[in-house]
Structures are given as C-alpha cells and as structure tokens.
Amino acid sequence: MTQEIQATCRRCGEKHRLEHISSINATSDPDLKQQVLDGSLFLWECPHCGERNLDTAPLLYIDPEARLLAILSAEEISLEAPQEGPYAGFTVRRAATPGVLIELIKIFDAGLDDAVVDLCKQVTRMEMGKDALELRFLRLNGPDNEIIFTYPQDGQMKMIAIGFNVYEDCSRILAGH
Numbered sequence: 001m002t003q004e005i006q007a008t009c010r011r012c013g014e015k016h017r018l019e020h021i022s023s024i025n026a027t028s029d030p031d032l033k034q035q036v037l038d039g040s041l042f043l044w045e046c047p048h049c050g051e052r053n054l055d056t057a058p059l060l061y062i063d064p065e066a067r068l069l070a071i072l073s074a075e076e077i078s079l080e081a082p083q084e085g086p087y088a089g090f091t092v093r094r095a096a097t098p099g100v101l102i103e104l105i106k107i108f109d110a111g112l113d114d115a116v117v118d119l120c121k122q123v124t125r126m127e128m129g130k131d132a133l134e135l136r137f138l139r140l141n142g143p144d145n146e147i148i149f150t151y152p153q154d155g156q157m158k159m160i161a162i163g164f165n166v167y168e169d170c171s172r173i174l175a176g177h
Ligand SMILES: [Zn+2]
Pocket: 009, 010, 011, 012, 013, 014, 046, 047, 048, 049, 050, 051
C-alpha cells in the first residue's frame, strides 16, 4: 500500500512529493521486506540537490509467519495486541526508527524473543563496562548459535559475539525461574 506524502530535503530544504509505502506484508511482498532489511526502502534522493534523505513516515509491517506486527513511528503510540481477527496472538511493537525496525525483524526472523535479546544486551553492556553502548542484534552465527551484536566505536561498526547460553539464562530470568 502506498500513499503520497510531502517530504522536505534535510540539506536544501526543498519540498518534494514522495510515493511512500505505508504498509508491507512480509509474506506477500518479500522484495519489499528485503528493501526494509537493507534500508533502501527508507532512502529517497532529493531531485534538487541529490542529497540522500531518510523517509521515516509511519509504516505498518506485518509478518504472518513470525507473527509480528510492527509499526514504524517516530511518535509514541499506544498499542494493544489484537485479541481477535487475523492478527490475534501477534506480537505488536513500535519501532521509533528504521534501524530499530530492521533489528526487530532480524530478531523475529531468527526466532528469538526481543525482550530476552534486550536483557542479553544489558548483560553484555555490564560485562563490557559500557552502560550506554548502543548494541544492535545482527544475526545468529555458527553451529552454536552465537549471538552477534554490532556497536559503534571510533566511527566504525564493531561486532561482539555472545554465547547462546546467555540468551537461555536471560530467557529463564524473564520467565521467572
Ligand atoms: Zn535537496
């Protein structure tokens, strides 16, 4: 589903009309899902100055297989998990930025629980001694399902691998036993 929106170039300030995709079904639109994952869906080039801008207008992302319903919205919105209808039982999440949405999709594609991944990040930050470090889930790795996080350092993206046992421990903590 698309809608026309007006966007302003961050460099030259010119206004420009954009075909904005407002809703994606990951099963029926696998190409669009790929464009979300590689970030290209969010980029638009200003016809006046050539600047590459980010389209952060609201986007509804539905993945029936992962049972995920995610809404990209810079603004806080109240969300309730649907109790009935086609999306009953889906996990409902808001993503504040495209980067957060991409990470969420990767977490669900890997079959992981985002709340458990968040706790894994806290544990990893504590072990690294960096409370404010922005860790992002990248993928599972190797036969032991190591969890790979990325983080920025000195203008570069670094990676850190943690054992899947950390995820299992965090999962048990959140389950309360
Ligand atoms: Zn421009």
